[in-house]
Amino acid sequence: xxxxxxxxxxxxxxxxxxxxxxxxxxxxxxxxxxxxxxxxxxxxxxxxxxxxxxxxxxxxxxxxxxxxxxxxxxxxxxxxxxxxxxxxxxxxxxxxxxxxxxxxxxxxxxxxxxxxxxxxxxxxxxxxxxxxxxxxxxxxxxxxxxxxxxxxxxxxxxxxxxxxxxxxxxxxxxxxxxxxxxxxxxxxxxxxxxxxxxxxxxxxxxxxxxxxxxxxxxxxxxxxxxxxxxxxxxxxxx
Numbered sequence: 001x002x003x004x005x006x007x008x009x010x011x012x013x014x015x016x017x018x019x020x021x022x023x024x025x026x027x028x029x030x031x032x033x034x035x036x037x038x039x040x041x042x043x044x045x046x047x048x049x050x051x052x053x054x055x056x057x058x059x060x061x062x063x064x065x066x067x068x069x070x071x072x073x074x075x076x077x078x079x080x081x082x083x084x085x086x087x088x089x090x091x092x093x094x095x096x097x098x099x100x101x102x103x104x105x106x107x108x109x110x111x112x113x114x115x116x117x118x119x120x121x122x123x124x125x126x127x128x129x130x131x132x133x134x135x136x137x138x139x140x141x142x143x144x145x146x147x148x149x150x151x152x153x154x155x156x157x158x159x160x161x162x163x164x165x166x167x168x169x170x171x172x173x174x175x176x177x178x179x180x181x182x183x184x185x186x187x188x189x190x191x192x193x194x195x196x197x198x199x200x201x202x203x204x205x206x207x208x209x210x211x212x213x214x215x216x217x218x219x220x221x222x223x224x225x226x227x228x229x230x231x232x233x234x235x236x237x238x
Contacts, residue, residue, distance in 0.1 A: 005038045026050060074217070077141030083120035084127060088199040093119065095156030096198045096212070100188060103164050106231045109191040118142065118197020118213045126211040130201035135209070143193060143217030145184045147210040154200065159210040163188050172230045183219055190218025191227040 014030045033045045086093075093114060101111045125138045135148055147159040163184035170182040187193070197213040218227060 003038075004041070006035055007038050008036045010034045010036075074141035077139055078215075081121045081138070081140035081142070082124040082128075083117070084124040086116075086119045086123045086199060087201075088119070088123060088126075092156040092200065093198060096160055097156075097196060099157045099160040100196060103160070104189050107189045107229050108232065109189060109229065110194070112193065112196040112214075115195040115197050115215065118195055118215060119199055120197070122197040122211040122213045123199035123201070125213075126199045126201040126209050129211070130203045130209045133203045133205050133207075140213065141217070142197075143187050143190070143214030143219065145187055145212040145214075148203075148207055149210075150207045152202065152206060152208065154208045154210065156198075159200075159212070160188065163212075170228070172228070174225045177221055177224050178219065186224065186228050187214055187218040189228060190214070191229065192216055192223075193218050 010033070012032045012034075014032075016028045016030075018026045018028070027050070029049045031047045031049075034042055035045075036042045097112065097114045104111060121140060121142065125140070125144075129136050129146070135146055137144055137146060145159075145163050147162055149158065166182045166185035170179060170185060193214045193216060195215040197215075198211065200208055200210045202208055220227075
């Protein structure tokens, strides 16, 4: 039997570019190498490389729904987000998660899972705004709801109930998108969101601050119709 030797090598490169909803450009490079041998056989090797560029999201004022003129890279923001040890009681976390999922079930979307990492992110921001006694949103790349109550303590249900109460003002119209005064509600039931982090902290002058973070974040312009179904619609998975 004659030895098998390499006769020729052919290389082809295919590039495809896609623009994502968050403004990022994703380039997929597929390289195919075909080797032919003296005995008539051949082998094919394929490698795929993905390059993501310009992953920036335009900031939107959570109160007005209008662009602020600023943008940020969500991937970098998530990695850089401060994280602190969770001091919020486990019972609070579990009750907040259950309340989210009760409302999500009502809208026929999948349950959220509690993320330890996201709870650390939420705790860090709750601690900061409680120390400053000022309601503010972070720019950590995650979806976010913030709540304040004058009570010295609060349960895990109250803040979620407050956010969801905006549902009464939401118009389920396919021709409408972001609707002022309903962004907390839409984030609670946003279909594509999978993980929740939540925490609370007491303000220095009394009252309690509650912060919830969501991954992936919701409230993307152009995506409300497919992510905020009417109550009783959709397919909820147990």
